[in-house]
Amino acid sequence: MPPSLARVAFHAVAAGLTPLIPVPFLDDYALRQVREQAVRDQLKEKGLKAPDKAVALLAGSNEARGLGGRLMSYLKAVALFPVRKVFRKVFFVLWVKDCVDLTSVCLHHGYLLHHALERGDLDAASLQGDAPRKVQAAILAACQEVDARPINQALRRLFRSSRLLMAEATRALLDPKKGPRVPDREGESAEVKSLTDRLLQELWEERGYFTALEGHYERHLQSNLKPAGR
Template sequence: MTEPKSRPPEKELPPVLSRVAFLAVVSGLTPLIPVPFLDDYALRQARESMVLTLLSEHDLPKKPARAVEMLAGSHIGRTAGGRLLSSLKGLALFPVRKVFRKVFFVLWVKDCVDVASSALHHGYLLNHALERGDLKADELEGAQPEKIHDAIVAACAELDPRPINQALRRLFAGSRLLMAEATRAFFSDQAPGPRTPSPDESAEVKTLTERLIAALWEERGYFVTLQAHYDTHLKARRAA
């Protein structure tokens, strides 16, 4: 009987995969910002940072801004974290803190998972696209960035992301960051606002990233299928 292949040492994994995973985790933590519109701004920054990282990785220019925004999907998608917190804080049910906090925490985890999953899928497929040579330097100002983005969105829509989302849910549900923020939001008499991250939080982001990389390796078959869907959709858009 053939022995199953074990996960390779960290240093043997593509370095770009680590950066995509890190920025997906960072994106997934943006709903923790309990300030309306600031969470959206932070998400856009994280997504565009991922695009800039990948363009640099493949020796492509980091401009024009419109191409970066298009590839990052900055024109779509908003987090619900800050607005959800603002709305729920004003509800009459707020005195029932113990039960309400539990319900809110579940919703917050889902928000983090959805945002991280979207960033991870987009980052992974964009890296795949750049490795294939789907985007040349002289195409950044044309229609190609939009075609690549639309092909990524279409490919993601065709696959059930539950295997990835379940892995992310396990990561975020046990996150000390989420627990700390939920406690701060529901047991503080003052409205929560921006604060300075502690060293422990930076360490946790690193830990979450490492665990996500391990999960990605376990689900590599899913991503091979995802790539094939992307390839089909981009080919159709090029032919149109």
């Protein structure tokens, strides 16, 4: 598996851990930081640097959670305090679902951004213009067309098998002295690395799925590039 895809998997896992941050609303901030760093890392690998606006667009930073999602985040944070055991168990199930959903979204987006860069859909000049918007639109459209249940089921198995998720999320995303941090693949714990490596294995076993995903992306990008009125 190419090192570039290893970074995609790592950032997907890191993003998926953010709902476990035990501080209300800080999880949203950490998620945005991780997703934007994931975009910057992929661009840097190709020798590219994008304006902050393009990075935010490609990272989906404008896709903020609604009030309901923020309220649920707060309630789950409250569940960390000494309350009834059954209450914590119920919210842990919801935490796992959030982890799976976010990892899946970031995995699909990261994979397709990697594919777009490999194809040359983004370069130094086009990053300054409208290309990031068109690429992001094609990525979103492609993701909406595929049935992600096989990937989500695999991710659910991964996260449920991790006994240390809460501690590892806090360690990976929060510095006790400096606050939120962006995880670094080289410096993370064995548990986070293990989740990443197992996710890479799932990527390899689902090659056909991701090849089909690429086809959806390419079709939508071609449609986006057609002049209006044709």
